[in-house]
Amino acid sequence: MRWLVTGAGGMLGRDLCAVLAEVGEADVVAATRADLDITDPAAVRAAVTGADVVLNTAGWTDVDGAESDERAATAINGDAVRTLAAAAGPRLIHFSTDYVFDGAATTPYREDAVPAPLNAYGRGKALGERAVLASGGSVVRTAWLYGAHGPNFVRTMLRLAGERPTLDVVDDQVGPPTWSYALARQVVAMAGARPAPGVYHGTAAGSTTWHGLARAVFTEAGLDPARIRPTTSDRFPRPARRPAYSVLGHDAWSGTGVDPLPHWRTMLTDALPVLR
Template sequence: MILVPGGRGQLGHDLAALSPTVRALSSAELDVTAVTAADLAGATAVINCAAYTAVDAAETDESTAFAVNAVGPGLLAEACASVGIPMIHVSTDYVFSGDGTRPYEPSDPVGPKSAYGRTKLEGERRVLEAGGWVVRTAWVYGVHGSNFVKTMAALESSRPSLSVVDDQVGSPTWSRDLAAGLLELASVLPDERLLHATGGGETTWFRFAQAIFEELGADPARVRPCTTADFPRPAPRPAYSVLSGAAWEAAGLRPLPQWRSALSEAFRAGVVAPRTGAAPLE
């Protein structure tokens, strides 16, 4: 049995859907900040999806984010090590400064600029110290939960046009593809403990939004580019979030599909519910 703390989110749902061996638990069912070895009874591996992901809220609530993103994964990794089962922990592009100009390798220097990024980086350190695996990903969306794709779809049906930042670059990642990759990793367990897994290729949030409009059958010209400065947020966003999958492939793992083809597949899988009787935009 593969135990998945934080299993009620979009990634946890997909892990459970892809494998009958997955037992996905909510934070109420398994609190990683108070986990013990006894909570892992019957597990053969753990994939940790539990995380504090409210990036802006973390700027004023870093202690809570630290508990969930750093203390919890560390305790979970130590518990796994004590009973001899592997643990895979999901991390983020936010551990980097975002000032890069080429895809980040796992070995590249880190430099988070947000509270969220700092807490996730400390979680990585604790997991690796305890002998676990860490997989960084970025720009994740899925059928379950809220995400950028669903937000854009809602705005498409309610606004004649919208502005989306065009100066942040990353790789959209369908949670089902990531889930499949994590399950493969759990079966291989390579020597390399720090890896990157995202959708292939790169784009900007603006181009991503245009692609979403295309999948909706809407005019992508209704999406207009703007800058990060036009929409200031409490937590700084990485300007460049592309993560290299070279180490992932070198470990014998299949690369995740290209982001654009994955988006089309996600729409076929129902990432956005079909619309019925929608009123035309004025």
């Protein structure tokens, strides 16, 4: 098969390319931001020509920045995705986010839950989702992603461990910490299995808080988890509101031949040697 990976310079994009190489897929076009401007319709149409699978990881990722420039964020996360979906159709697997939900739930969000985003970033991502699904493509929502490439919470905790005696970390947001490499393996398997188009949740099983994740990182690294102190989100005000609850259900994987991702704690144990 011929694969196109957009956003190939990012954390998930790089892991997707690595997994494709590991499984022996030689015909892969890794398109970084410099290679492909997804807001350029002609460039998008040319890029998807001949591709059997299009994995779209490109997007506006500055959640707080979207609050001050929603038009620009939506042009990338919504309008450009519509163009990509129109060009790729069912060949497209597009990555989205828990931020399409308001976080008011107390049980995992089902794949068919109605989006109700809290912020500009989430509104743009929800617009992109609708376009992909209307074109017959698939959406993979993920959350609390971390990996070896680029900044993320787990790597930040490891860095700060050597800089500060204690760390205050919020304990009132709940989610599923998810290793980008494990997600990449799951989605490559998904593309090979060719399940029915629709929404899939690519997140770890189980959940914790940011405080719980930070303590687990310290524990795995052989550090004292008591150095992590709990605090509340109002101590760290930010322009964009964050969902308080970001746990996603995984029912759609049943019958696809592709397993849901493992528990977040098991995943962290496997990931940490790669991240340090």
